[in-house]
Amino acid sequence: MMDAMSAAMRAFFFVLLVAGSALAMPDTTQVSGNVSGVWGDSLSPYAVVGEATVPAGETLIIEPGVEVRFRGPYHFTVNGVLKALGTESDSIIFTRDSAIEGHKWKGIRFDSAAAGCSLVFCRVEYVKNDGAYPEVRGGAVYCHYSSPVVSHCALCHNYSHNANANGGGGGLFAEYGSPVVEYCHIFDNYVDSGGGLCTLEECSAVFRNNVIEDNTATYSGGGMYLGVRSGPTATGNIIRRNHCTGGWGGGGITLWNWYAIGPVSKTVTNNLLYANSASDAGGGIYTRYDLSFIYNNTIVENTASRGGGIYVLNEGQYLPDVRNTIVYGNTASSGPSVYLDNGNSSQIDVTWSDVEGGWTGTGNFDSIPNFADTVWFRLGPPSRCIDAGTSDNTPSQDFEGQDRFDLPGVPNRGGGQYPYYDVGWDEKTETGVVEGPEPRASSPRLHATIVRATALPHGVVLYDATGKRVRGASGPGVYFLTENSERPTVHVRRLTFVK
Numbered sequence: 001m002m003d004a005m006s007a008a009m010r011a012f013f014f015v016l017l018v019a020g021s022a023l024a025m026p027d028t029t030q031v032s033g034n035v036s037g038v039w040g041d042s043l044s045p046y047a048v049v050g051e052a053t054v055p056a057g058e059t060l061i062i063e064p065g066v067e068v069r070f071r072g073p074y075h076f077t078v079n080g081v082l083k084a085l086g087t088e089s090d091s092i093i094f095t096r097d098s099a100i101e102g103h104k105w106k107g108i109r110f111d112s113a114a115a116g117c118s119l120v121f122c123r124v125e126y127v128k129n130d131g132a133y134p135e136v137r138g139g140a141v142y143c144h145y146s147s148p149v150v151s152h153c154a155l156c157h158n159y160s161h162n163a164n165a166n167g168g169g170g171g172l173f174a175e176y177g178s179p180v181v182e183y184c185h186i187f188d189n190y191v192d193s194g195g196g197l198c199t200l201e202e203c204s205a206v207f208r209n210n211v212i213e214d215n216t217a218t219y220s221g222g223g224m225y226l227g228v229r230s231g232p233t234a235t236g237n238i239i240r241r242n243h244c245t246g247g248w249g250g251g252g253i254t255l256w257n258w259y260a261i262g263p264v265s266k267t268v269t270n271n272l273l274y275a276n277s278a279s280d281a282g283g284g285i286y287t288r289y290d291l292s293f294i295y296n297n298t299i300v301e302n303t304a305s306r307g308g309g310i311y312v313l314n315e316g317q318y319l320p321d322v323r324n325t326i327v328y329g330n331t332a333s334s335g336p337s338v339y340l341d342n343g344n345s346s347q348i349d350v351t352w353s354d355v356e357g358g359w360t361g362t363g364n365f366d367s368i369p370n371f372a373d374t375v376w377f378r379l380g381p382p383s384r385c386i387d388a389g390t391s392d393n394t395p396s397q398d399f400e401g402q403d404r405f406d407l408p409g410v411p412n413r414g415g416g417q418y419p420y421y422d423v424g425w426d427e428k429t430e431t432g433v434v435e436g437p438e439p440r441a442s443s444p445r446l447h448a449t450i451v452r453a454t455a456l457p458h459g460v461v462l463y464d465a466t467g468k469r470v471r472g473a474s475g476p477g478v479y480f481l482t483e484n485s486e487r488p489t490v491h492v493r494r495l496t497f498v499k
């Protein structure tokens with residue numbers, strides 16, 4: 001009798017176990033090895049159970065709504081063509097399969113990939129690279145002799161770090177080639193150099209209109225590290241609340257070359273660097289033997305020990321060229337605005353700029369910028385920065401694509417010609433976008449966070465695309481949220497609800 005009951009109970013539990021397994025993995029498609037063709041929503045999620053490669057000569061197209069979930073430390077290597085083309089209302093997710101350490105993966109790695117690769121409306125997260133050099137390089141995306149377009153993506157929660165500080169590029173690492181990263185939200189990455197983005201070698205990447213925030217670098221460049229021999233362009237980016245905890249420093253951006261190599265220029269224009277910090281040098285920008293064009297940036301409220309705004313090390317060779325830039329409200333025990341290392345043998349050219357504490361150079365001045373708000377740092381009248389810049393090689397549009405403008409009633413104190421460029425990343429216009437407290441609908445392109453959410457976290461307030469408060473997401477669409485209803489412009493995020 002006892003034996004019979006035990007057998008019955010064993011059978012009962014066996015049935016439960018089978019049912020449980022089926023529920024845990026509904027309709028999963030397992031993939032590994034060479035992959036190509038089309039991955040569609042109907043077979044999603046795709047579980048990656050081994051190394052996966054898009055071979056040379058092959059193409060993999062991933063359709064909107066697909067989830068690619070990794071079950072181990074596998075590389076997703078692209079030698080051929082990868083087109084992961086999500087949409088604003090239905091993104092593509094690359095992530096670990098479950099929230100365990102063993103499911104962190106090795107990232108999307110473009111290695112001599114063919115032309116035409118692109119990631120659009122993708123979320124790429126929970127990559128962990130901690131091996132030896134060079135394997136450790138890159139978080140979400142790594143590019144080696146490859147030039148993909150990465151657009152409207154969230155690149156977050158990635159890790160690239162080892163004991164020798166060889167890691168970098170939590171969002172993207174590029175060497176050689178010319179990738180484009182635009183309209184992305186790059187946040188909460190932890191690396192050695194370049195918390196958000198990193199370039200080295202002969203790389204002419206373009207990084208534009210991204211929000212790069214809350215990243216950490218242990219060695220250099222909390223937001224970006226634009227390194228030796230590379231000549232990228234960074235324009236129109238918000239770079240805020242990034243940190244460098246050791247090494248050289250550079251809370252916001254590190255720009256470095258090496259004097260033995262000869263001049264290689266980087267272009268850094270129309271960026272906002274706000275509230276970044278470095279434990280040692282360069283709260284906003286750290287520059288080292290680098291001839292960079294640093295035009296029309298707004299560098300405010302960054303902190304460091306040396307050089308709250310900008311730190312310079314170059315022994316007088318290859319001077320950074322700063323124009324039309326605001327350096328204000330930064331703090332450091334030595335050189336709150338600008339610090340020249342090596343007993344002042346280092347030098348920097350600064351002209352047509354508003355530098356707190358003053359700085360020698362044509363057109364420079366020291367005047368409270370009189371910002372209209374503390375999120376977008378737009379200029380409010382009667383800011384001294386209006387019509388006070390130069391048009392000499394500086395960008396003819398501001399961070400939000402507005403043409404430079406001659407504001408009536410303001411004297412032209414700049415060095416260039418009509419329409420008289422402003423100093424800083426913003427051009428003050430009469431009829432432009434909403435100034436001040438309602439930026440949500442005015443610059444939506446700057447917010448590209450894509451989340452899969454069915455319920456709002458506690459304390460979050462949701463707005464629709466017109467700025468009207470809504471009680472809940474009724475379906476797919478674009479929404480904005482704040483995490484603090486008392487200061488609704490401080491933590492604005494754009495949400496795209498999918499499915």
Ligand SMILES: [Ca+2]
Binds near residue numbers: 386388405407421
């Ligand atoms: Ca102007």
Ligand SMILES: [Ca+2]
Binds near residue numbers: 402426
């Ligand atoms: Ca403007």
